[in-house]
Amino acid sequence: MSTDYGHNLIFGTFVTPANHPVHQAVEQAVVADRAGLDLVTFQDHPYLPTFHDTSTLLAYAAARTERIRLSANVANLPLRPPAVLARATATLDLLSGGRIELGLGAGGFWDGIAAMGGPRRSPGESIEALAEAIAIIRGVWDTTAPGVLSVRGKHYTVHGAKRGPAPAHPVGIWVGAYKPRILRLVGRAADGWIPSLQYLQGGLPDLIEMNRHIDDAALAAGREPRDIRRFLNIGGQFTTSGRGFLQGPPQQWAEELTEVALTYGTSGFILASDDTTLTRTFAAEVAPAVRELVATARGTGRHE
Numbered sequence: 581m582s583t584d585y586g587h588n589l590i591f592g593t594f595v596t597p598a599n600h601p602v603h604q605a606v607e608q609a610v611v612a613d614r615a616g617l618d619l620v621t622f623q624d625h626p627y628l629p630t631f632h633d634t635s636t637l638l639a640y641a642a643a644r645t646e647r648i649r650l651s652a653n654v655a656n657l658p659l660r661p662p663a664v665l666a667r668a669t670a671t672l673d674l675l676s677g678g679r680i681e682l683g684l685g686a687g688g689f690w691d692g693i694a695a696m697g698g699p700r701r702s703p704g705e706s707i708e709a710l711a712e713a714i715a716i717i718r719g720v721w722d723t724t725a726p727g728v729l730s731v732r733g734k735h736y737t738v739h740g741a742k743r744g745p746a747p748a749h750p751v752g753i754w755v756g757a758y759k760p761r762i763l764r765l766v767g768r769a770a771d772g773w774i775p776s777l778q779y780l781q782g783g784l785p786d787l788i789e790m791n792r793h794i795d796d797a798a799l800a801a802g803r804e805p806r807d808i809r810r811f812l813n814i815g816g817q818f819t820t821s822g823r824g825f826l827q828g829p830p831q832q833w834a835e836e837l838t839e840v841a842l843t844y845g846t847s848g849f850i851l852a853s854d855d856t857t858l859t860r861t862f863a864a865e866v867a868p869a870v871r872e873l874v875a876t877a878r879g880t881g882r883h884e
Contacts, residue, residue, distance in 0.1 A: 583791060585806040587847035589874060591867040592619025593859055594653055594813050594852040597632045604854065605632060609641040611856050613648040615863035620645075621653030621683060621850055626660075627692030635660070635668060642676040650676070653813065653850065654685035654756040654774060658698040658706075662713035663738050666720035670747040678749035682717070683774055685756040686710040699735070707762050709735035714753060714769045721746055754811065760793050766808060767797025772848070776813035787812075787844040811848035812840065818861055830861060834869035841874050 595608045609620045620641065624634040634652050642650055655665065665682075673680040686706035687693060694700045701709060712733035719729040720743055729741040754772030757763050758779060766773045773794060780786040787810075795805035816826025816833065826833055840846050849870075853859045 583788075583845040584842050584878070585810065585845045585847065586878070587806070587809055587845075589841065589867075589871050590618045590809075590811075590848040591863065591870075592617050592621060592649075592848070592850045593862075594621050594623070594850045596854050597622045597624075597634055597637050598630060598854075599632045600630070605637060606641050606644055608854055608856070608859065609648070609650070610644055611859050612863070613645040615860045617648060617859070617863045617867070619649045619651065619681075619848070619850065621651045624652040624654065624656045624660075624685070625689065625692070626656055627689065627696045638680070639672055639675075642672060642679060645679075647679070649679045649681055651681040651683045651754065654683035654754070656687060656693070657684060657710060657713055658687040658693045658701065659696055662716040662736055663720055663741055665713075666717040667745070669717075669751060670721060670745045673747035673749065673751055674745060676748075678747070680747070681752045681754060681772075683754045683756065684710070684713070684770075686762060701735075703759070704761070705735065707765060708733070710755070710762070711765055711769060712736045714765075717753065719743065721751070752809070754809070758790070763790055763793035764797035767794040767799075767803070767805075768801040770808060772809040772811060774811040774813060774848075774850070778813075778815065784840060784844060787846070791845060809848060810844070810846045811850055812846045813850045813852060815852040818858065830865035831869065833862075833866045834873060837866065837870045838873040838877070841870065842877055 593612045595605050597605045612620045622634050622637055625631055638650050669682050690700045712735055716731050716738055723744045723746040729743055730739045752771040754774050755766050755770045756774045757766050794808055798805045819828055822828035822832050837849055851862050
């Protein structure tokens with residue numbers, strides 16, 4: 581059974597925040613901006629000395645770009661306290677004219693996190709902490725709510741925190757998730773979901789069951805499944821002849837991504853690219869073709 585949540589399509593890049601050459605990651609953000617892509621994202625691994633600090637990198641890249649949106653993919657929650665992360669995100673959104681989104685992860689690579697002074701959490705604890713963090717972040721942003729913010733959790737507690745600033749636009753909280761429990765949290769509390777194709781053990785068909793966990797939880801929470809945008813981190817290379825999924829000419833990519841969009845409800849495609857030519861070709865030849873093919877299919881009712 582195919583699924584299409586009807587979202588407009590977003591195309592972006594997933595850039596490695598390598599700090600050598602020092603401006604490489606920023607220049608790739610500029611390339612994506614000028615090529616007409618919608619989004620540029622960076623990994624967040626604060627324990628790696630070969631990477632820039634992603635929060636600082638996002639601010640610098642926002643200042644160097646003009647129209648593209650920016651996000652971590654995804655922010656390392658255990659090393660980024662949620663109330664501070666909320667204010668930092670809102671500040672950057674205000675300064676950039678509403679171009680910041682919040683990709684958020686429960687954590688991984690616990691040895692590195694612990695080495696930096698962060699907590700070492702079990703999978704269940706990390707999901708509990710993520711739920712608490714989302715509540716705190718939304719509470720900080722909600723300047724229309726009465727009084728100060730108080731959230732008492734097992735992992736995060738704020739008591740009497742002043743609210744604000746509010747972001748310039750409704751910042752999306754997009755969660756990286758794979759297992760049923762955290763997928764249900766996405767359905768209850770998040771605005772978007774960002775898995776990576778390379779981590780889907782069964783390939784693209786895994787998205788069917790994963791979407792079901794999100795959709796069921798959304799409905800149980802009184803939300804519509806289409807309230808949650810579905811992204812996908814992808815990788816590939818352009819070749820003159822087809823060699824496999826996203827291994828072929830741009831038209832093959834366009835047809836394959838169109839099928840993913842209409843079958844699995846994916847509306848945000850984020851290409852891992854530190855290569856100018858790859859990024860420009862994706863923007864110029866793949867993104868427009870996918871938009872056209874999806875619009876045509878929707879017009880004929882193929883997605884229903």
